[in-house]
Amino acid sequence: xxxxxxxxxxxxxxxxxxxxxxxxxxxxxxxxxxxxxxxxxxxxxxxxxxxxxxxxxxxxxxxxxxxxxxxxxxxxxxxxxxxxxxxxxxxxxxxxxxxxxxxxxxxxxxxxxxxxxxxxxxxxxxxxxxxxxxxxxxxxxxxxxxxxxxxxxxxxxxxxxxxxxxxxxxxxxxxxxxxxxxxxxxx
Amino acid sequence: xxxxxxxxxxxxxxxxxxxxxxxxxxxxxxxxxxxxxxxxxxxxxxxxxxxxxxxxxxxxxxxxxxxxxxxxxxxxxxxxxxxxxxxxxxxxxxxxxxxxxxxxxxxxxxxxxxxxxxxxxxxxxxxxxxxxxxxxxxxxxxxxxxxxxxxxxx
Numbered sequence: 041x042x043x044x045x046x047x048x049x050x051x052x053x054x055x056x057x058x059x060x061x062x063x064x065x066x067x068x069x070x071x072x073x074x075x076x077x078x079x080x081x082x083x084x085x086x087x088x089x090x091x092x093x094x095x096x097x098x099x100x101x102x103x104x105x106x107x108x109x110x111x112x113x114x115x116x117x118x119x120x121x122x123x124x125x126x127x128x129x130x131x132x133x134x135x136x137x138x139x140x141x142x143x144x145x146x147x148x149x150x151x152x153x154x155x156x157x158x159x160x161x162x163x164x165x166x167x168x169x170x171x172x173x174x175x176x177x178x179x180x181x182x183x184x185x186x187x188x189x190x191x192x193x194x195x196x197x198x199x200x201x202x203x204x205x206x207x208x209x210x211x212x213x214x215x216x217x218x219x220x221x222x223x224x225x226x227x
Numbered sequence: 228x229x230x231x232x233x234x235x236x237x238x239x240x241x242x243x244x245x246x247x248x249x250x251x252x253x254x255x256x257x258x259x260x261x262x263x264x265x266x267x268x269x270x271x272x273x274x275x276x277x278x279x280x281x282x283x284x285x286x287x288x289x290x291x292x293x294x295x296x297x298x299x300x301x302x303x304x305x306x307x308x309x310x311x312x313x314x315x316x317x318x319x320x321x322x323x324x325x326x327x328x329x330x331x332x333x334x335x336x337x338x339x340x341x342x343x344x345x346x347x348x349x350x351x352x353x354x355x356x357x358x359x360x361x362x363x364x365x366x367x368x369x370x371x372x373x374x375x376x377x378x379x380x381x
Contacts, residue, residue: 066360070323071305090308091325091367093353095360106355108367110288117253124289131284134351139358222304 065225067150067186068095072221074107078212085119085211087112094221096188101145103160105138105219127201128167136166138173148179150225155180160190166199177219186223191216258348258370261291269296269322273315276352276366287349293374294322295344301334308369309334313343315366323353323365326372333373347371 072092078085089112096103109130114120124130140162142148148156161174177190193214196203203211264287267275272294276283296313299321303309309331313322324345326334337343347368355361 068360069304070363070365071302071308071310073305073307088307090305091310091323091353091365091369093355093361093363093365097360102360104355104358104360106353106358106361108351108353111350111367111369113369117255120255121253130351131288134280134284134288135353135356137355137358224304 065099065150066095066097067223068226069093069221069223072105072219074105074220075218076112077216077218079216080210080212083210085114087114087120087123089113092219092221094223095226096142096145096223098145098148098150101142103138103140103142103162105136107136109134109136109166127196127203133167136164138162138164140173142177148181150181150186153181153183158188164194167201169199171198184224186225188219188221188223190219193217256289256291256348256370258291258346259372263293263346264290266293266295269294269313269315272322272349272366273320277316277320277364280352280354284351288351290349291346292349292368293344293346294324294368295342296322298337298339298341298343300339301337303331303334306331311337311343311345312365313345315364319363321363321365322368324368324371327370330372337373344374345371346374 070093071090072094073088073090074092075086075088089107091111092105092107094105109128110124112120112123114123140160143159143161148158156179158177158179159174160177161172163170164173173192175190175192177188180187193216195213196211196215197213272292275287294313296315299312299314301309301311307328308325309328310323310325311334313324315321324347345368348370350367350369352364353367354364
């Protein structure tokens with residue numbers, strides 16, 4: 041009788057552990073991509089960052105990003121310099137962060153391969169200014185990774201980015217931010 | 228007199244054009260040939276940012292430095308920028324070094340536990356503050372090159 045009880049308890053414990061690992065894990069990467077694109081009739085400006093730190097919890101839907109502003113790479117060195125020194129003041133404000141939630145996390149099966157649409161909302165902080173943002177993301181569950189892609193737009197003025205009048209026609213007030221991250225399960 | 232004035236104006240316009248051209252086409256820092264601000268260990272670099280992020284950012288950010296440390300692992304999950312991680316401080320402090328995509332094969336050849344020396348452009352400290360899912364903290368280097376590759380002492 042005692043033996044059966046022990047076996048039953050052990051089975052329940054193992055089952056619980058397996059269930060926890062599959063349904064309530066943290067998925068993370070330090071090599072996510074964020075790019076932005078500014079289009080105006082005068083000039084297109086693009087930059088990329090490939091060391092974005094981001095994670096989400098499949099248990100409660102928390103989704104977080106932390107990105108170093110100085111690590112955005114531009115094609116032109118002068119643009120990069122102006123971006124850091126004049127617009128983003130990246131020595132004073134070195135990071136941008138996002139702290140949000142995947143609202144429909146319950147519909148995303150991170151153990152079942154497929155493509156899922158996620159509603160994401162949260163607080164985006166840049167230059168010490170925090171704004172609520174929301175977007176739709178696509179989560180693609182593959183064998184070993186969960187890929188997330190999302191696109192949203194920001195207005196630099198909302199984050200206290202001051203554009204001098206002399207170049208205002210070169211920088212869009214609706215900058216497209218694209219995210220592409222491959223998350224791995226954290227054991 | 229008039230000829231001198233025309234010559235002076237022409238030289239001024241030429242100079243301004245040259246200045247504008249060189250400014251607009253300024254090259255990115257070439258890490259391979261750039262002068263090194265400082266040579267330091269991975270522990271020293273991490274400790275500097277950990278102690279005073281603002282001061283360390285002012286000192287090291289956008290500067291070319293050489294960092295020597297223990298290779299913890301390779302993170303080749305982003306084929307646009309292969310990365311390696313050096314031990315910075317315990318379980319949550321690292322030096323994350325990014326290479327150009329052409330460096331992938333050299334990065335693959337590295338072995339965890341190697342003592343490596345990396346020359347790169349310091350970008351700052353990515354600690355996620357109060358974001359509870361992102362507890363590890365990285366000093367970030369970009370455009371890195373491997374200057375030496377020493378086997379660990381046996």
